Amino acid sequence: MPKQISGEFDVRREAELAVERLVQEYKIDRAAIQVVAAGDDNSAGTVPSGADRDRETGDPEESATNGRIRVSVTVDDAMADKAQEALRQAHGT
Template identity: 45%
Template sequence: MPSTITAKFDTRREAEMAVERLVQEFQVERTDIFVTTDGDENSAGDETAGSDNAAAEPTTESRSDAALTGKITVSVDVQDDSSAANVRAALTEFGGSPQAS
């Protein structure tokens, strides 16, 4: 039965890792995956990650201009229970809490 599974992530990096797992390992079509912010504003999540954190040489300063205005939401359209189990596993692996809608 077709449904949509949604999960929210604290960082954009976690959301992107989940999307890549879905596409590369479970062959979910990118057209079935939707990435948005939890609110109306642009956001990189609730926490710094990746290039927003302090870096090694040659630059050691962390960035302070990340748009940390809310979680990142990933929604995935699924067609059957087997696909739904794979989607839930990938979303959970990277820190999301999947919910069906």
């Protein structure tokens, strides 16, 4: 039976690393993975990094870093623990 495993990330790069680990190490189809803002607002995470750090204005209304990022993956029972571990190792909560 398919399960949805999710993790939330403060840093966009960590969310990206989680996705790459799921795809490259565990051979999970990218189509089974969703990356979305964890809240209602569009977001690149809560901690600026890379290009997001350079773009920060200090104004929370204009900031791309105004919420967490959720990575969700749909897997079968046999892959559920590995998927959860991949998200955890990338610092997802």
